[in-house]
Amino acid sequence: MSDNTPPQDDTTVLIVEDEHQLADLYERYLSDEYEVLVTYTGDEAVDIMTDEIDVILLDRRMPGLSGDDVLHYIRSNGYDIRVAIVSAIEPDFDVIDMGFDEYLVKPVSADQLRDTVARMLSRSTYTETVRELAQLVAAKSALEEIKTRGELNGHEGYERLEERIGDLQADIEDLESSAEQSTDAFDAADYKSIFRDLGTGGD
Numbered sequence: 001m002s003d004n005t006p007p008q009d010d011t012t013v014l015i016v017e018d019e020h021q022l023a024d025l026y027e028r029y030l031s032d033e034y035e036v037l038v039t040y041t042g043d044e045a046v047d048i049m050t051d052e053i054d055v056i057l058l059d060r061r062m063p064g065l066s067g068d069d070v071l072h073y074i075r076s077n078g079y080d081i082r083v084a085i086v087s088a089i090e091p092d093f094d095v096i097d098m099g100f101d102e103y104l105v106k107p108v109s110a111d112q113l114r115d116t117v118a119r120m121l122s123r124s125t126y127t128e129t130v131r132e133l134a135q136l137v138a139a140k141s142a143l144e145e146i147k148t149r150g151e152l153n154g155h156e157g158y159e160r161l162e163e164r165i166g167d168l169q170a171d172i173e174d175l176e177s178s179a180e181q182s183t184d185a186f187d188a189a190d191y192k193s194i195f196r197d198l199g200t201g202g203d
Contacts, residue, residue, distance in 0.1 A: 013055045016045040018062040029110040042070040055120045060087040082120035091142040096157045103142035133168040
C-alpha cells in the first residue's frame with residue numbers, strides 16, 4: 001500500500017523484539033497500515049496479551065521469557081492469534097512442534113514484513129484444520145530452507161510432520177470434494193486458493 005493509506009484501525013500487530021532500534025524500524029514499516037504495539041521483552045508481551053491482537057511478530061532470543069516461551073503461552077492459553085517468528089536463529093528440528101504460522105530469518109525487509117502480516121491476516125479466516133495445516137507447512141518449509149535432504153530423510157520428527165501434513169491434506173481434499181457438490185458460500189475455489197497459499201498443490 002502507499003504511504004498515505006490510512007491505518008486499518010481494526011487490525012492490531014504486536015512486535016516483540018528486544019533490539020529497540022529494530023523493533024522501532026518494524027513499527028515504522030507497518031504503522032501506516034495497522035495499529036502497531038511494541039514490547040521489548042517477552043514478559044511485557046505476556047502482560048499485554050489479549051485476543052484483540054491479530055498478528056504477532058516474535059523474536060526468539062530475548063532476556064527473561066524467550067520467544068519460544070511466549071509462543072507456548074499464546075498457544076496453551078488458547079489465544080487465536082497468528083504468530084510469525086522473526087529471528088536470527090536458524091530453524092532446527094525443535095521448530096516442528098512450536099506452532100508458529102511463519103518463520104522469517106533476519107534480516108528482513110519492509111516488503112517481507114508487510115507481506116507476512118497480510119498472509120497472516122488472510123489465514124485468520126481459515127478453519128481450525130486449515131490453520132493447523134498452515135502451521136505444519138510453515139515448520140516444514142523453515143526446515144527445508146536450512147537442512148539438507150540427507151538431514152531430513154529418516155528424522156523421526158520430520159517424518160511425523162510429513163505424515164500429519166498428508167493426513168490434513170486428505171481431510172481438506174474431502175471437504176473440497178464436498179464443496180464442489182454443495183451451494184455453501186465457502187466453495188471449492190476457496191479450498192484451491194488455500195492450497196496455493198500454503199504451497200501444497202491442490203489442483
